[in-house]
Amino acid sequence: MNVLYGLLQPDEGEIIVDGVPVTIRSPRDAINAGIGMVHQHFMLVPVFTVTDNVMLGHEPARGGPLGWLDRRRARREVVEISSRYGLRVEPDAVVEDLPVGVQQRVEIVKALTREVNLLILDEPTAVLTPQETDELLNVMRTLKDSGKSIVFITHKLKEVKAIADRITVIRRGRVVGTAPPDTSEEDLAAMMVGRSVILQVEKGPSRPGEPVLQVAGLVVNDERGQRAVAGVDLEVRAGEVLGIAGVQGNGQTELVEAIMGLRPVVAGTVALSGVPITGRRTKDILRAGVGYVPEDRSVDGLVKEFTVAENLVLDIYDRPPYGNGLLLRPESIVASAKERIGQFDVRTPSAEAAVGTLSGGNQQKVIVAREMSRPLKLFVAAQPTRGVDVGSIEFIHNRVIHERDAGTAVLLVSSELDEVQSLADRIAVMYRGKILAVVPPDTPREEIGLLMAGVTAGVDGRGTSDGKVEAAPEPESA
Amino acid sequence: MTATEQRETPEATLAREETFLQHFLHSLWAANTVTVTVLSIVLAVIVGGILIIVSDEDVLNTYSYFTARPSDALNASWDVVSDAYANLFKGSIVDPAAVQGWIDGSNGWQAVFSPISETLTYAAPLVFTGLAVALAFRGGLFNIGGQGQAVIGAITAAVAGILIPLPIVLAVTVAVVAGAAGGAVWGFVPGVLKARTGAHEVITTIMLNYTAGLFLTWIVLQRGVHDPDRTDAISKPVDSAARLPHLLGDGLRMNLGIVLAVAATWVVAWLLNRTTFGFELRAVGANPDAARTAGMSVTRTYTLLMVVAGALAGLGGATQVLGTAYALTPAVAGNIGFDGLLVALLGRNRPWGVLLAALLFGALRAGGNRMQSFSGISLELVTVLQALIVIFIAAPALVKAIFRLRAARAARLQTSVAKGW
Numbered sequence: 001m002n003v004l005y006g007l008l009q010p011d012e013g014e015i016i017v018d019g020v021p022v023t024i025r026s027p028r029d030a031i032n033a034g035i036g037m038v039h040q041h042f043m044l045v046p047v048f049t050v051t052d053n054v055m056l057g058h059e060p061a062r063g064g065p066l067g068w069l070d071r072r073r074a075r076r077e078v079v080e081i082s083s084r085y086g087l088r089v090e091p092d093a094v095v096e097d098l099p100v101g102v103q104q105r106v107e108i109v110k111a112l113t114r115e116v117n118l119l120i121l122d123e124p125t126a127v128l129t130p131q132e133t134d135e136l137l138n139v140m141r142t143l144k145d146s147g148k149s150i151v152f153i154t155h156k157l158k159e160v161k162a163i164a165d166r167i168t169v170i171r172r173g174r175v176v177g178t179a180p181p182d183t184s185e186e187d188l189a190a191m192m193v194g195r196s197v198i199l200q201v202e203k204g205p206s207r208p209g210e211p212v213l214q215v216a217g218l219v220v221n222d223e224r225g226q227r228a229v230a231g232v233d234l235e236v237r238a239g240e241v242l243g244i245a246g247v248q249g250n251g252q253t254e255l256v257e258a259i260m261g262l263r264p265v266v267a268g269t270v271a272l273s274g275v276p277i278t279g280r281r282t283k284d285i286l287r288a289g290v291g292y293v294p295e296d297r298s299v300d301g302l303v304k305e306f307t308v309a310e311n312l313v314l315d316i317y318d319r320p321p322y323g324n325g326l327l328l329r330p331e332s333i334v335a336s337a338k339e340r341i342g343q344f345d346v347r348t349p350s351a352e353a354a355v356g357t358l359s360g361g362n363q364q365k366v367i368v369a370r371e372m373s374r375p376l377k378l379f380v381a382a383q384p385t386r387g388v389d390v391g392s393i394e395f396i397h398n399r400v401i402h403e404r405d406a407g408t409a410v411l412l413v414s415s416e417l418d419e420v421q422s423l424a425d426r427i428a429v430m431y432r433g434k435i436l437a438v439v440p441p442d443t444p445r446e447e448i449g450l451l452m453a454g455v456t457a458g459v460d461g462r463g464t465s466d467g468k469v470e471a472a473p474e475p476e477s478a
Numbered sequence: 479m480t481a482t483e484q485r486e487t488p489e490a491t492l493a494r495e496e497t498f499l500q501h502f503l504h505s506l507w508a509a510n511t512v513t514v515t516v517l518s519i520v521l522a523v524i525v526g527g528i529l530i531i532v533s534d535e536d537v538l539n540t541y542s543y544f545t546a547r548p549s550d551a552l553n554a555s556w557d558v559v560s561d562a563y564a565n566l567f568k569g570s571i572v573d574p575a576a577v578q579g580w581i582d583g584s585n586g587w588q589a590v591f592s593p594i595s596e597t598l599t600y601a602a603p604l605v606f607t608g609l610a611v612a613l614a615f616r617g618g619l620f621n622i623g624g625q626g627q628a629v630i631g632a633i634t635a636a637v638a639g640i641l642i643p644l645p646i647v648l649a650v651t652v653a654v655v656a657g658a659a660g661g662a663v664w665g666f667v668p669g670v671l672k673a674r675t676g677a678h679e680v681i682t683t684i685m686l687n688y689t690a691g692l693f694l695t696w697i698v699l700q701r702g703v704h705d706p707d708r709t710d711a712i713s714k715p716v717d718s719a720a721r722l723p724h725l726l727g728d729g730l731r732m733n734l735g736i737v738l739a740v741a742a743t744w745v746v747a748w749l750l751n752r753t754t755f756g757f758e759l760r761a762v763g764a765n766p767d768a769a770r771t772a773g774m775s776v777t778r779t780y781t782l783l784m785v786v787a788g789a790l791a792g793l794g795g796a797t798q799v800l801g802t803a804y805a806l807t808p809a810v811a812g813n814i815g816f817d818g819l820l821v822a823l824l825g826r827n828r829p830w831g832v833l834l835a836a837l838l839f840g841a842l843r844a845g846g847n848r849m850q851s852f853s854g855i856s857l858e859l860v861t862v863l864q865a866l867i868v869i870f871i872a873a874p875a876l877v878k879a880i881f882r883l884r885a886a887r888a889a890r891l892q893t894s895v896a897k898g899w
Contacts, residue, residue, distance in 0.1 A: 262771060283773030292771070300771040305764040314761065315772035318754040328752050 001120055001153065005037040006030040017118075036111030037120040042103050046096035050089050051075045054110045081112050085142050101132035108139065118149045125159055129247040130417075130449060137163050157185045201394075203401045206425040209238035210273070212409035213259070213378050218268035220251070220258040228254035230433035231268070234411075236378065241400065241410040243424025243441070247452050248415045251433035253295055256382050256413055260292050261285045273377060286315050291371035295382035295413070297360075301367045304356030308348050309337035311355045312370050336373075344369035345395060361392030368396055372403060379403050382413040397423060417448060514877050515824065518870035519838070521877060526863045527559040530855060534558050562853045569848025570597045570841035588729040593844060595732035599802060601840025603628070605739035606794030607818025608825060608832040609746050610665075610787040614679075615827050616750060617783040618763035623668060623683025624791040625815025626690035627661040631792025632799040633694055634660030636713060636806045639720030639799075640703065649719035654738070654796050661792015662785045664690060669784025673777035679784070687815070695808045703806070713806035722801040735797035740833065742790060747829040749786075759783050791815060820868050839864060 002008040004015065006024040014021045022033045030037070044053050055074035078091040087105045095103060104124060111119055121140075125133045140150055140163055154160055160167050161181050169176040169191040176191050213236040220229035229251045236242045244252055257263035259270050261282040270278045277285050286292065294300035302311050313322045313333050321332045337351040346365045348358055355363055364384065371379065381400065385393040400423055404410050414420050420427055421441050428438045429451040436451050531537050537558050540551040568574075570593050579585040607624040614621035635657030644652055668682040697703055698711045705714045722734040750756040761769040762779045770776050795811050803810050821839055825831030846860035870877050 260771075281773070281775075282770065283775075286773045294771050299765075299767045301768060303761050303765040303768050306761065310757070314768065317757050323754045323757070326753055326755075328754055328757055330752070 001037070001122060001151070004030065004035055004120065031114045031116060034115070034117040035120065036114055036116030036118070037122065038104065038107040038111060038124060039122055042107055044095050044103060044106060047094065049092050049094055050098075050106050050109075051078050051091045053095055053106055054078050054113055056110075058114065077113055078109060081109050085112065085139060085146065087112075087139055099132075101128050101135065104128070104132075104136070105139070112143075116148075118151065119143065120151045120153070122153050124152070125154055125156060130452070133159065157188050160188070161185065201397045201401060201422045203423075204405070206240045206404065208240040208425070209407065211235050212238050212273055213411060214269075214271040214274075215255075215259065216269050216271075218255065218258060218270065219266040220254045220263055221266055222254055227266075228433055229258065232430075232433070232435055234428065234435065236409040236411050238377070238409050239404055239407045240425045241404050241412055241423050243420035243427045244411070244413045244430050244435075245417055245420045245427050245448055245452060246415065246430035250430050252413045252415075252430055253382070254433075255430070256292075256295070256380055256411075259285075259380060259411075260290070283315075289375060289377035291374070291376045291379040291408075293364075293367050293371055293379075293381040293384045295386070297363055297367055302355050302363055304354065306355060307352045308341065308346065308355050308358070308366055309334045309351040311366050312337045312340055312373075314370060316370075316374060340369045340373055344372075344399075359389070361388040364388050364396065365392060368399060372399060376403065376408045379408050379410045380413075381410065383415065384412070385414075385416070385419060393419075417445060417452075421445070421448075511874075512826075514874045515826065515871060517877050517881055518867050521870050521880065522863050522866035523563070525866050526859060527563070529859065529862060530559050530562050531555045533855075558853075562849055562855050562859075565849040565852045566842070566845035568845070569593055569852075570845030586729075588727070591726060591730060591732075593848075595726060595730040596844035596847070597837065597841045598736040599731045599733065599840070600843040601836045602733075602735035602739045602801065603794040603798045603814045604817055604821050604836035604839050605736075605833055606742060606797060607791050607814050608821030608836050609742060609818075609829060610661075610791035610794070611818050611822035612825060612827040612829065612832050613746055613750070613759075613790065614783060614787040615822065616763050617759035617779060618766060619669075619672070619679050619780060619783060619787075621665070621668075621683060621784070621787050621791075622680050622819070623664065623686050623788070623815070624794070624818040625811065625813070626683065626687035627664040627788040627791035628795035628798070628815045628818075629687075629690040629694050629811045630664040631657040631661035631795030632803075632811050633690075633697060633795075633806065634792070635796035636716055636799045636810075637697075637703065639716035640714050642720075643717060644719060646719040649717060650722060650734075650800065653716070653720040653800055654722075654793065657792045657796025657800070658789040659792070661795065662789040664792070665784040665786070665788015666781065669781040669788075672784070673780045691808075694806065694810070698806050698808060705805070711808055715805045716800060720800060721804060722797065731802060733801040735801040738793065738797065739836070742793065743829045743833045746790070750829065755779075755782065791818065794818070817864075820864060823868060823871060 003010050004024065006026045006029050009025070015024060016022070017033050017035070022029075024030050024033060024035075027037075045056065048056070051071060051074050054077070055069075055071075059069055059074070075091045078089065081087070082089050082091075082105075085108075087109055089102060089105050089109055093102075095106060098106070108119070108121075124136060128136060137159070140152065143150060144165075152160065152163060161183075164181050166178055167181060167183065167188065168178045169188065179188065179191070213234065215232055215234040218229055218232045218234075219227065222228040232251075232255060234242065244255075246252055254263060258265050261277070261280050261284070265278050268278070269276055272285070272288055272290065275288070277288065298304065303314065306314070310317075310333065313336075317323050317328065317333070318325060321329060322336070323329055323333075334351050340346070341348060341351060344365050346358070346369065347362050355366060358366070368384065379400070384396055384400070388396070397419075400410060400412065404425075410423075412420065412423055424441050426438055427441055427443065427448065428435045429448060430436070431452065431454045436454070436456050439448065439451070537551070537554045540554045544551045572590065572593055576585060576589040576592070580587055580590050607628055610624045610627065611621050635653045638656035639649065639653040642649070642652060664686060667686060668677070668679045671677040671682050672679050695711065698713050703713045705712050722738075724730060725732050725734065725737070748756075750760065758769065758774050758779050759782075761772070761774060762776050762783075766776050769779075794814055798812070798814060799806060799810055817839060821832055821835045824838070825833070825835035842860045842863060846857045849855050849859070850857045
């Protein structure tokens, strides 16, 4: 896709647009050829308004090439495009104030003002709530009806089946095949991984033991000092998986970071097997038998420049046999890495390859391998399979269940409802910094979906659920 | 709970801070291969040659009738450039005439080793200051304060050597340790400020460079330090027991400093690769967020790192004053701290790379002296050569384009990716 958009140059082969071969050396060439792209990470200037962002790169001017900016014309264009395709955006809003879903709409509007005929959407739903995703799919239908072609890249099988007219599966840089949208999810998944995958995790009933993690009245602020976690009570027992479901940005990140000692606790307590760990150093908490898979592996989980072996000891490098207070023992680090690479099926050229060169799934396996290779009481996994291929997801899921069956308490945070439902023994739904309800995993999706949107009526909430959530829409029958 | 917040907050902000400077330098080092470094030196030598031709009036005159007799111009150019570079070589590595003379018996063996001795003498302090910059950078800090740390190291080493009378081995040990300790203190200040308050190390170290320089001018004139027999700003000489001993007799300036420098290089390499502190500092330097998440203390690492870097630069200053200068003057540390930045850049932040780069800079300096007296080319040309090398290294894409390296294509693409949207 980067080749199509002129960010990379092809070594061989050609690109044909409307029957004519074209050379695309830059994004400008791509736009001239009628190709627009919405990147997974938005390319917007946060402090500019929607209009400014849309006109950026082809600013309309009055009075020659060095004339004044014609903001009014740009604004008209934004309004016109957004009403034509049903893309609701406020032209004068500042981008950084907008929710992610709206920012994405701005990106789409921006591409459309370039009068493109082919729109490439690179994993557009990764950052969206289920409702925003539905809206995006509707926008895509409108675009399709008005004659635009769309290339929609995603990992999520349900979405392709819902929207696509043709599905092309690409694996390891090759087209595996093209399938009609009525192909079953299992068949598509099999094409993606090259073998058949059990999407449902096989697991027996849990045998919960003593409470391991106890969180009481926890209040945590985010970077800007806004309340992110507003009084959370939780209990995770040995041998059970507590899943936290919720749309991203409802305080899950801050909750987990506070438990791990990475973020100051404003009020409340966290206890591990009855011992308070509130305000302790992250190192002490890890040492007390907590394994932690952070939400963003490239930022918090791995040092990309480090080798696989070094990353495998990133939080135990100073303990025997890998080292002590002063010295490191590289031989034993490499030796144990080789063992772990086999155990956790990490596909890497060697233990000494830089971790940044591995695929996302294998990077994630490195983290999981690191965190699971010491005796654990509690395993905290935040978005453990985000951006990971289906084969690795299956592997990581099985490992989590294996850890549970070995008697570890597991706290799983995921914005993928499917993942929470297939792994968790109990599901806590988080909304605006609070746990709205704790429900069993066989609760219907729609019901959990409503809770994720802040609707509590009709659900037998336990724990800290309170019905007075601000801005909750009219209760619907669940 | 407030105590927790006070401890946590700077950690968190530090960890999330990725300065533009760090980002720029990270990409710079990523684009620079050993090949590019070597080619940069080659390019600098070529451009330097052109400068030699242009600055020589007689040679320029031959170009006025270039179309009539081009051989005159070419020969003259070749002569002046080759003569200059030959003297650069003879002054820094070995002079064949001296070898011949030694065989004939017309001069002693000292003359043979004199150039290499000069090179190693000039290189030793640069190794230390280069390591001080390189080590800090591996930990994610940009230590501009090598100069100040070296100056303070020179002061403490000299003061210990002047004021504390001790027997021979002990005296030099105490003076060297005093130099390291002085530099360490000067490194600790920006380190702890960064860790506790987030004050940017570039700003604080630059300020401390001025402070150290002014402190040196002041202390040289103080009673007990100032040489009462002199009217200019110079201290009493360092006690001879505290001087770094010459390695090849008193006829050659080469001293224990270069041995200490090689040892320091080894220690820094060992520290980086074989110790837990080295692991922490590399992790913090490459990804402070991940380091913090893995339970490392970013603030502690920053502080300790600046202490070690400061000690290294302090040793550089001590080598200067105990090895060659033997007395404090306001210019005793010369430019070794700032040259250390260039040495670290050229050495690609690797300990042994720094050693090689310092040897090259030392050789340029030693050879430059001879080039000045024998070929009549200003010593400033050496500074120009150093600057050219650094400029070419700072523009890897340019070097790659000139030599049509395959990687140049990739570099251009990177630029276009950076520009896209």
